[in-house]
Amino acid sequence: MNVKERIKKFIDTEGLSISAFEKSIHTSNGYINSISKNIGIDKLNLIIEKYPNLNLEWLITGKGSMYKTALLTPLSEKYKSLMPKVVVVDDQDTERIPLVPIRAQAGYLTGYDDTTFISQLPTYSLPNMQNGTYRMFQVSGLSMYPTLQDSSYVVGKFVDDWHNLSSNRVCVVVTLSEGIIVKRVTNTLDKYGTLYCKSDNRDYPHISVPLEEIQEIWECKMHLSFEFLDPVTNYQKIAALEADVAYLKESLKKLEL
Known part of the structure; x- marks a missing residue:
């Protein structure tokens, strides 16, 4: 080259x-x-x-x-030291899941390791959320639509081994410059020292996040939404496209005659 x-x-x-x-x-x-x-x-x-x-x-x-x-040198070192900074439990020592709503996400960027800040967040208990530390984040924007809707919620499991993070998983990535982003990730940390974060909505750009910008990664295990998507809309779009193609074919045939 x-x-x-x-x-x-x-x-x-x-x-x-x-x-x-x-x-x-x-x-x-x-x-x-x-x-x-x-x-x-x-x-x-x-x-x-x-x-x-x-x-x-x-x-x-x-x-x-x-x-x-x-x-790449600090990469292996950082892999070994990853652990949740703050874990919330109730009086029975049962772990609770803090919710980080949109309005609190700016504060989370500096308060994710602050016990006082995390203790002020609302907490929940959800089924089948065991064997790990979990956190709930509210989704902002349409970059992951229709997979995730604006203002819906994702529950992420703390990733303590970035080296073995599977690709094509939806994750919450807490970054210094981009803020809190929810994307479908491709793990290129070993190869390039970056995490490639893709938008499911093609109208939005993909983001390549350098290792040193990443503070936390939460792999999404649950999605909570109050919106029920209507598949008829997509079917109608496909039907309209098929009709347009058929019309163009007929028009070309007439021109050839």
Whole structure:
């Protein structure tokens, strides 16, 4: 691969579009595709400044790994030390499930390990939620629609082993820069030092979250919703699309005659 191809591979790994990447390094649309064989030092500085974990040697020569190896060193260490910071129990030492509603999620980013903050959250007991520590989060937005509806709830089990986190699972990821996000994850932590978080709703972008941004991961085990989706709507859309295709076929036949 040449430099342009490696940049495109990095963009794809980060879950970005080419235009979003160009905007992030303050270049005009079409810049990446205009690169021939080499790239100017000024543009390299912009890229490294914006993406400090990118391995400059790999970008220029193709040698080594895409990301700086220093990023991977604390990964194994962090795997070993993961444990819930606060666990809530009742008078009978039965574990309770705290609810983090939308209005409390900004505070949770700094209070997730604060006993006082967690104790102020409402708590619940739910069936079949044993053998683990659980937390309930309210969903905000439509990025996971129709899998999850806006203002519905998910119950997540604390993930204490990020190394073996299964891909294609819906998780609540507590991050420093993106806040609390609910996404379908692909585990690329070992490979790239990032967690690739996908939206089920294709109108919303995917997010690649660096390891150092992640504070907690909760694998969703239950979904609570007050909305009953009407499948007729989807069927109607398919039927309308089939009618449009049939009409176009008939129109083409008439033109051929």
